[in-house]
Amino acid sequence: MAKNDKNFSRRDFLKTSGIATGALIGGGIIGGLIGANTNQQDTASSPPGTPQESLGSPGGVRGLVFFKNNAEFEILNQATERIFPEDDLGPGAIGLGVGYFIDQQLSGSYGENSKEYMQPPFYEGGITQGYQSRLKRNEMFRQGIQLMQQEAQSRFNANFVDLEGEQMDEILTAFQEDEIQMKGTTSLFFFRLLRQATLEGAYADPIYGGNHNMEGWRMKNFPGHQTAYINEIDSEDFVDIEPQSLGMEH
Amino acid sequence: MVTTLDSVDVVTVGVGWTGGIIAAECAKEGLKVVGLERGRERGTEDFSIVHDEYRYAIRYELMQDLSKETITFRNNRQQRALPMRQLGSFLLGEGLGGSGTHWNGQTWRFLPYDFQIKTMTDEKYGANKLPAEYTIQDWGITYDELEPYFDRFEKTAGISGEDINPFWGQRSSPYPTPPMKKTPILQRFETATSNLGLSPFMLPSANLSEAYENPDGQQINACQYCGFCERFGCEYGAKTSPEITVVPAARETGNYEIKFNANVVEVMKEGDRVTGVRYYDTQTFEEFIQPANVVVLTSYVLNNAKLLMVSEIGQQYDPESGQGTLGKNYAYQILPGASGFFEEQMNTFMGAGALGMSVDDFNGDAFDHGDMDFIHGASLSMTQTGSRPILHNPIPPDTPSWGADFKRASIENYTRTLGVGGQGASMPHRENFMALDGTYKDIYGVPLLQLTYNFTDQDRALHSYITEKAAEIMQEMGAKTVVAGNPISDYDIVPYQTTHNTGGTIMGADPATSVVNNFLQHWDAENLFVVGAGNFAHNGGYNPTGTVGALAYRCAEGVIRYSREGGSLV
Numbered sequence: 056m057a058k059n060d061k062n063f064s065r066r067d068f069l070k071t072s073g074i075a076t077g078a079l080i081g082g083g084i085i086g087g088l089i090g091a092n093t094n095q096q097d098t099a100s101s102p103p104g105t106p107q108e109s110l111g112s113p114g115g116v117r118g119l120v121f122f123k124n125n126a127e128f129e130i131l132n133q134a135t136e137r138i139f140p141e142d143d144l145g146p147g148a149i150g151l152g153v154g155y156f157i158d159q160q161l162s163g164s165y166g167e168n169s170k171e172y173m174q175p176p177f178y179e180g181g182i183t184q185g186y187q188s189r190l191k192r193n194e195m196f197r198q199g200i201q202l203m204q205q206e207a208q209s210r211f212n213a214n215f216v217d218l219e220g221e222q223m224d225e226i227l228t229a230f231q232e233d234e235i236q237m238k239g240t241t242s243l244f245f246f247r248l249l250r251q252a253t254l255e256g257a258y259a260d261p262i263y264g265g266n267h268n269m270e271g272w273r274m275k276n277f278p279g280h281q282t283a284y285i286n287e288i289d290s291e292d293f294v295d296i297e298p299q300s301l302g303m304e305h
Numbered sequence: 306m307v308t309t310l311d312s313v314d315v316v317t318v319g320v321g322w323t324g325g326i327i328a329a330e331c332a333k334e335g336l337k338v339v340g341l342e343r344g345r346e347r348g349t350e351d352f353s354i355v356h357d358e359y360r361y362a363i364r365y366e367l368m369q370d371l372s373k374e375t376i377t378f379r380n381n382r383q384q385r386a387l388p389m390r391q392l393g394s395f396l397l398g399e400g401l402g403g404s405g406t407h408w409n410g411q412t413w414r415f416l417p418y419d420f421q422i423k424t425m426t427d428e429k430y431g432a433n434k435l436p437a438e439y440t441i442q443d444w445g446i447t448y449d450e451l452e453p454y455f456d457r458f459e460k461t462a463g464i465s466g467e468d469i470n471p472f473w474g475q476r477s478s479p480y481p482t483p484p485m486k487k488t489p490i491l492q493r494f495e496t497a498t499s500n501l502g503l504s505p506f507m508l509p510s511a512n513l514s515e516a517y518e519n520p521d522g523q524q525i526n527a528c529q530y531c532g533f534c535e536r537f538g539c540e541y542g543a544k545t546s547p548e549i550t551v552v553p554a555a556r557e558t559g560n561y562e563i564k565f566n567a568n569v570v571e572v573m574k575e576g577d578r579v580t581g582v583r584y585y586d587t588q589t590f591e592e593f594i595q596p597a598n599v600v601v602l603t604s605y606v607l608n609n610a611k612l613l614m615v616s617e618i619g620q621q622y623d624p625e626s627g628q629g630t631l632g633k634n635y636a637y638q639i640l641p642g643a644s645g646f647f648e649e650q651m652n653t654f655m656g657a658g659a660l661g662m663s664v665d666d667f668n669g670d671a672f673d674h675g676d677m678d679f680i681h682g683a684s685l686s687m688t689q690t691g692s693r694p695i696l697h698n699p700i701p702p703d704t705p706s707w708g709a710d711f712k713r714a715s716i717e718n719y720t721r722t723l724g725v726g727g728q729g730a731s732m733p734h735r736e737n738f739m740a741l742d743g744t745y746k747d748i749y750g751v752p753l754l755q756l757t758y759n760f761t762d763q764d765r766a767l768h769s770y771i772t773e774k775a776a777e778i779m780q781e782m783g784a785k786t787v788v789a790g791n792p793i794s795d796y797d798i799v800p801y802q803t804t805h806n807t808g809g810t811i812m813g814a815d816p817a818t819s820v821v822n823n824f825l826q827h828w829d830a831e832n833l834f835v836v837g838a839g840n841f842a843h844n845g846g847y848n849p850t851g852t853v854g855a856l857a858y859r860c861a862e863g864v865i866r867y868s869r870e871g872g873s874l875v
Contacts, residue, residue: 138707172375180387183797258694259359280356283529284655293650
């Protein structure tokens with residue numbers, strides 16, 4: 056399968072998002088961020104091995120720990136990018152590393168439902184009774200991704216990753232509207248899980264592998280881990296603060 | 306094989322606010338106390354990397370591990386009850402401090418009206434104001450009787466507040482520390498509510514405005530407004546919690562021991578007395594019996610009720626006949642409110658869990674209910690608790706929930722949205738109750754608690770009336786778009802609402818209609834005490850912890866008196 060170009064242009068993303076944020080600042084937010092962003096770009100292009108380069112990816116490498124082939128991963132990437140796309144504000148899900156975030160989560164307690172009550176018997180409940188499936192989250196994701204590919208083939212006779220954005224949206228909408236038959240769960244439930252995991256990957260601390268370089272936080276003006284706001288909280292004006300990760304040395 | 310341990314004076318099941326208060330008071334009086342806590346030891350030193358929304362607020366680091374134990378739920382008796390397989394509507398705490406570690410710190414005293422709700426409602430509106438299936442009743446104690454215990458709890462906790470609210474009961478002393486900062490966001494609420502003729506005041510807070518030493522000699526630090534309170538622990542020791550106050554106070558006496566990873570599964574009973582508790586070590590599954598002269602159930606509402614049910618102490622409530630008291634009057638909280646979208650960016654990511662301003666003009670019986678088809682009401686507050694980006698993606702109506710328009714709108718409005726929210730009272734109904742589940746069990750083989758609950762017409766009417774008031778305030782605050790909360794229909798256990806579950810082990814003056822007396826002493830076993838929000842005969846229009854803390858001090862006095870004198874305390 057052809058690799059997605061976007062996946063290999065993370066550094067371009069940084070540049071693009073830096074410019075985009077700059078434009079937003081020009082649009083009248085707060086001037087103080089321009090310098091901060093410039094610095095961020097500088098660190099992003101500093102020599103290999105610097106911690107900023109590899110936030111959320113120890114040693115500067117990334118890889119899959121749950122998905123067993125790149126095809127599944129690329130479908131996930133494209134689907135999350137449709138949910139949270141790149142725009143003039145900054146990177147989308149792919150640029151933020153959301154796919155890697157989800158991959159890691161699926162291999163751990165989230166994917167394995169290890170803190171959920173999973174004892175039988177299983178019955179289909181009322182909507183107000185919540186999740187009643189025997190499936191673990193990582194099984195739902197794997198099945199959901201296979202079905203996205205299947206829908207692409209049956210609707211458009213093409214691979215999901217080669218579809219136009221609107222075609223992908225049509226398939227995602229069918230999941231959201233519960234029109235896709237899933238085994239052991241519903242496509243609406245899976246869609247909500249996918250949407251929520253995408254937002255989590257965009258905005259969780261970069262120590263989890265998403266929110267690359269804190270660009271998710273920067274777009275949203277959320278400063279991440281700050282020790283205190285006792286000196287700023289009385290301010291009548293919005294205070295723009297360069298974000299910090301829990302994983303940074305400080 | 307069961308190991309029987311040496312007997313102690315008092316054993317508490319769970320070490321949060323109630324277990325910690327009982328322990329501190331009894332240990333200071335020379336009683337030997339053991340606390341059994343199914344979670345882990347933890348303290349301020351464990352919260353130095355707590356500013357992690359994903360780990361704590363999304364993946365629920367501090368919450369109960371449902372793979373071991375959960376509850377089952379149905380909306381009504383006709384439905385099959387099914388397990389709550391994931392946390393959602395409410396978040397059960399686990400570990401030292403319990404929910405008192407991950408709470409927000411909003412610390413209220415219930416209103417005088419709450420404690421005598423049946424008498425006062427009947428007097429003013431006649432006996433048929435609500436249909437008979439609403440099982441409201443007086444609590445067997447008045448506000449004035451409970452006032453000294455409120456005072457004790459607030460002094461232990463160092464609560465920051467101001468006594469300018471015309472609707473509260475009388476206070477015997479001012480708040481121990483001054484109110485928190487009145488930020489620009491709160492000032493907007495103050496101006497708007499004043500313009501509407503309401504009476505705003507700073508919300509009583511357990512995130513302290515200044516450093517404070519409590520009467521036990523424990524130090525609580527000043528809040529830094531970092532914006533990570535609810536679902537988190539405090540890295541400054543500035544959010545009053547059991548593990549920085551009553552627990553160290555108890556330990557300093559030398560009369561207190563906490564056993565961790567100790568999950569109680571049964572209260573042992575012989576005749577009309579209890580003899581101790583049986584528990585499992587959660588790691589090794591070794592089984593122990595801890596004998597005690599007095600047993601105090603100090604775990605969460607749901608587990609306190611479950612332990613009485615599995616131990617067959619008291620009569621299970623039956624909604625068919627209305628007979629029995631155990632599991633009766635389960636109530637929740639009704640959450641009316643309105644969101645406002647503003648033009649300008651605000652510092653919504655800064656805050657503290659109990660940083661807020663409130664009005665009580667629509668709470669309790671502060672307004673005339675003669676023409677209303679409901680009783681009680683809600684406190685309405687603007688809180689600035691610190692919005693975080695995963696959970697806070699506000700979008701105006703008609704914006705899609707994903708894709709390009711969603712991304713733009715949710716980012717734009719993240720720092721441009723405020724909410725006015727109500728803590729609405731919840732009246733008990735004969736069909737809302739707790740029992741034991743007949744199918745599902747926990748990891749120790751004990752049946753799960755079964756919850757049968759739905760919103761009622763009273764709840765829907767209250768919600769709709771108060772939501773309108775919230776929207777009026779938001780309008781007055783200058784929002785460009787005001788979105789009132791959707792009307793409520795059926796209770797749904799999936800989305801988070803509030804961890805203010807109440808009832809099931811209610812207090813009262815009459816053994817025919819309550820589980821414990823007004824010292825929280827069990828009617829059927831005089832050396833057994835049960836304390837917590839389970840004692841509430843209904844839920845009021847506030848967060849529960851202030852009233853829970855007062856009841857715990859009342860209970861501690863009862864345990865001490867009983868240990869000396871024996872017998873029924875009423």
